[in-house]
Amino acid sequence: MAHITVTVDGTSYNGEVEPRKLLVHWLREDIGRVGTVVGCDTSNCGACTVLLNGRSVKSCSVLAVQADGCEVTTIQGLSDGNEWHPVQTAFKECHGLQCGYCTPGMVMAAVDLLSENPTPSEREIREGLEGNLCRCTGYHNIVKSVSYAADLMSAGPTKGAK
Amino acid sequence: MTAALDTGTALGKPIRRKEDAHLLHGQTNWTDNIQLPGTVHMAILRSPMAHAKITKLDVSGALKQTGVVAAYGAKELGDLNGGVPCVWPVTDDIKMPAFPALAIDKVRQVGDCVAVVLATSAAAAVDALDSIEVSYEQLPAVTDMEAALKSGSALVHDEIETNACYVYKMPCGDYAASRAKADVVLARRFINQRLIPTFMEPRSVVAAPMGMSDEITIWSSTQIPHVLRVLLALVTGIPENNIRVVAPDVGGGFGGKLQMYREEILVTNLAKKLGRPVKWTETRSENMVATHHGRDQIQDIEIAATKDGKILGLKVTLLANMGAYLQIITPGIPLLGMFMYPAIYKMDSYDFTCTGVFTNKTPTDAYRGAGRPEATYVIERIIDELAAEIGMEPMELRKKNWITHDEFPFTTVAGLTYDTGNYEAATEKALAMFDYDGLRAEQARRRASGDPVQLGIGISTYTEMCGLAPSRTLGALKYVAGGWEHCTVRALPTGKIEVVTGTSPHGQGHETAWSQIASSILGVPVEDIEVIHSDTGRAPYGMDTYGSRSLAVGGQAIKAASERLVEKARVIAAHQLECSASDLEFINGTFQVKGDPSKSQALGAVAFEAFTAHNLPAGVEPTLQAEATIDPADFSFPHGTHLAAMEVDTETGQVKLRKYVCVDDVGMQVNPMIVEGQVHGGVAQGIAQALFEGAEYDDDGNLLTASLADYLIPSAADLPSFDTGTTVTPSTTHPLGTKGVGEAGTIASTPAIINGIVDALRHLGVTDVAMPASPQTVWRTIQAAKGGAK
Structure with a gap:
């Protein structure tokens, strides 16, 4: 297990994670950010796209450990409160x-x-x-x-x- | 009939969708989002072989792995290994082999379920599959339908001693006589290739026994929560009144989630057995082999006509691939197309024969259009071929044979009565939008100059039958269910409205559109109406969403229930206002005394009176709600004209869709924005069949296109924008004047594309192009026509 600290939608999360775990699975399963979804297993569909340090990535193509120290923005963090992006x-x-x-x-x-x-x-x-x-x-x-x-x-x- | 639509302010408006806010903020409730305490995750060991004996299966190794709670093969599962039932036995002598959830002794398709592991995490369950010992003795795979029907073929199901599932015949009129009279008899074979529905949200199921009670709740990414509840009760033996099925947010279906799948049976039974929540979510690669496929027919068609282009008769002979097993309505899919081969054309006779064939492939079942795209493809292709054969302009041939607007209602040779239609109007509008004459002139110029990039014009003047369906008709076709739809409308004490529908949306915008219908009748703002759906606990009656039925059938129920609610309220309001009910007008949500608008009571106030029940008229029960369960009088018959300008590079085989124009007549429109969106998506899926998609198998029955890296669904870069238009010819068999729209685009567009490619290449001797028309396929076709390399 590896220890990671990731800021997701403005909140800092840290915890132990299996090195093989994909970022999208960590988002969904470990910290409950289920707004980001999985649509395939070959990195084709892009349903899991998030911003990693401001640039779009398919979060199924990034290991959670690779996001250590990074900022992730998901669909859930795109707008704050009532303001829509x-x-x-x-x-x-x-x-x-x-x-x-x-x-x-x-x-x-x-x-x-x-x-x-x-x-x-x-x-x-x-x-x-x-x-x-x-x-x-x-x-x-x-x-x-x-x-x-x-x-x-x-x-x-x-x-x-x- | 249009009067009902005119009374409302919300109807017919492109109101932005209520559904969007939560979807656009990730505040979603997909089944896979559900994480209940104590959940065990199911993983499935699937067959890597298309046809094999299971010679050894030992799951005990999996039980020793970390986190594993249980593991089962068919033997260990015993009575809980329920089978998928087929509810559409199309003939009396149809062969319906058993379809157990876990394979018993033999596997019959790649992806067949062999064993399951349940563990405390999804990853642990998948890991433990490696510890199951299994061995197979490979058998010859049945992959070719024609070979499957020859004597001596390997058998998919030994016990039925044939690979023929059924033979269905529908002779209409005397085709032999038509053929004898004809100057021209043209016979062609078309292949409607196998497709994979590929909805974006993979299937997911969670089943949770509810504490100490007997109740079990099943969340499933399904189109059919109500039908699923009935089927699960029948298969599992759990009393129906203890089962609650919820389809939460569902990410697309296209027929692929019109199903009861093996995995739903397994999850339900195992949750009951283990007494804790069980969850399973498929991977995309599982989805490609284990979710039912669509199409896959070999279509022989013969058309008999006079030399001046009058169609006399049509003969259609199909081989329809059932796959390895019958899913719930597998055999019936070709019959939904059966009625539509004659399409919009008048003729004396029509002869239909379909043979269902078992193969060692994934089962087929409904995919957007379900039988009608197959029919439309063939008739619209053969019309173009007939036009070429007799030297007639293809649109002129259509005009010569189609039903004219003054001939409706028209009973077709296949026995359907089309209530209304105006093919002339839709075609005229489409031709103008397309600049048909201009493009024909450009085509002539390019042909004359020998331009390597040739232009073709593809035509599809389609109709379809949708709005499944009059229950009586379904019964006559041996379908074991009805086609009605239910709605309950409740006026709550605070003035809010609940519309409880039996339809189950997964992208169609029912919450918005149904609110518009109710609003137009109740005079209550759309935002004060809540549409409750897709939960048998909250919306107990329904037949769900498929076959472009939700508005065509469900919409009628919403209208009827809303109108009944107004009449119930009228009695209460009359009592409050001390007048007779007939003295009241209902205007914009308020009852007012005729001639004295100062005496009035709003519907919300009536609802409050019904709630307090302090002063109700004699014989009137408290609460204000009304319900309606409507069986449609008939199918509905949308139609339209689709035109495609196809540029084909004759040197490389590259095809470019330059322009796509469609004019659809779906009757009255509740929300034109949603209608247009349905057309866009439908057209894209039909284009995808023509140009991109095909489920390919090798001779051993391996699915070669088993991931999104191999199965090509189009991206934004592969498609153009579409020019859409509509004409409005209201249906007269549906009180709202609406028809269906969900499948129309898919039904129409495929032949338009292929007709366009063939039209671009006809001068080179090309008379057909196989689907999908990839550059390689088109190039080879050109070479073959030139007598060159194959």
Whole structure:
């Protein structure tokens, strides 16, 4: 067992963890952050995407021990209280989710995409989200959501509030 | 009929979904999130072989491993090894072999359950599987349907002495006579490949005995909590009234969760036996082999027509792959397609034969569209081929044969009566949105110039039957259940409304849409309405969600129950206002005396009177609620026209979907935003069948596409945005005028894509392209047509 300390959604957690344990399993099983989900076992679906020190990672592809000393942001920590992150607002406004299972990962991937490229074209959005699979929406409204979020974010923080 | 819709303010509006807040904040309740004290986790030893005798099975080694609580093979499980029942014995002489949860003596598919381990952590349970001693004697795998039916084939189930599960025939009219009259008889074989539903949330089940009581609660990622409860009672012997089934947040289904799975039986029985919660969540790789598959038919079709394009008759002969076992409705899936081969076309005769075939593959069952995509693919493909054969423009051939809007209601050669439709209107709109004439001109230019990238236009003018279903019809097809739906509407003392529905959403937005229906009748704001669903403890009656039935059937129940509630309330309000009930108008949630609006009582106030019961009229019982259980008068028949512009690189086989236009007529729309979303997703899944997906097996019965690294579901980068439009021809058999929409896009889009590819290549001699039309497949097809390399 290894000892790790990880800040998740602003709270510091520490504990013993099996070296083989994946970050996503540690989040879900050890500290109860079950908002982040598992959709596959080959790192294809992206449902488990979180931010690790501000950049998106598939948390099934990171060992919990590798996150030692890092900051993790999950879908549960994206907004504080009643304030919605513009990406969350946009996904609701544009019907960018149906069953919602890919959503935690899709939203986090979109957040990272927009931090890297605040004004993406449709093609750039589609390619930027290639690592996140959705089976419900056909991606049409996800692409619209990300584009809408980009507009909200460029218009300033107050426009993103909901 | 449209009047009911006009009374409400919420109906027909693209109201943003109530469901989204918790989903967008990770405040979710997926089954795998449930962590009850004392839970043991189940792991399953699955067969690595498609067909083999189990020559040795010893689970005792697993029991010595850390954290292991119990381990079972079929022998140790004994009476608790319940089997999955098939509830759709389509013929009197259908062969229905036993389907035990854990394989007995023999395995019949890769992924068959052989043994289970229960341990205090999921990881410990998986680790301990390695300590089970098992050996197999491999048998020849049955993988090819035609070979399976030949004498001397290995048998999937020795005891039934054949691999033929059933033969179903439906002759309509005199096909031989039509054929004799025809100038043109065109016969083709199409392969509708095997698909894997691939909902994003893997299956998960938790069963928990409730303390000292006899009650057991089962949480399952299922589309069918109500049906599952009945089936679990029948299979496990636990009294139905002690079983509560909850489908919490469910991450997609597409038919794949319209099932009672082996694992649900095992988890339930073992929780009961061990007296503590048992949990199992599948990995994606387990999902690919153990969750039922869809499609997988060999489709022979023959069309008889005159040389000027009048269709006379159709003959369809199917081999339908059942897989290794019959899941709950496996045999019936091809029959849901059976009625739809004649589609929107008029003809004199139709002859249908389907043979269900056992193979050593994962069982098939419902996958989005369930039988109708298979039918639509074949009829829309053969129409294009017939057009080419007789030298007619493919849209003109369709127009010549389709049912015109003034011919409804129309009884088809297959015996269905389509209530309404307007194929002309949907097609005209789609053609305009698509710039059909412009693209045809571009196609001609590219052809003339010998452009290496050729353009093809794919057409699909589909209809489907959905809204499962009139119970009487299901009975005639030997389905062992009804197709009704239930709703209870309660007006609570504080003015809030509960809509208790028997539908079970997993992405369709029922909480929002059902609130809109109730709001439009009760005059209560959408936000004051709570939709209760997917829990047999809180919503005890229902037939659940599949077959595009939830709005088409469940919506009727919501409307009827809401209207009954208003009438109950009217009696109380009249008593309070000291007038006769007939003197009251109900406007925007308030009863008011006709001609004297100052005398009024809001529905919430009536509900409070019903709660206190201090002053109710004689004979009126306290509380204000009403219920309705509705059996639909008929199926509903959405239709539409889908058009795809396909660019095909004739040098590389690369296919690009340049433009996709669809105009769907799903009748009245409760929430057009949700309708559009359903169309997008449905279209994407149909395109995926055409271009990307296929469950591939080797000759030994190994699934080669057994992970998301190998089974290609499209990403955002693989698809374009879609141009969607609608026409509205209200259904006349459904009081809300609605039809279904959940499966329409999937049913329509697959043939549009393939027709487009073939259209791009027809001048090269190409008459078909196998699905999925990967670059390699397309390139080989072009080479073969040129007489080159195969």
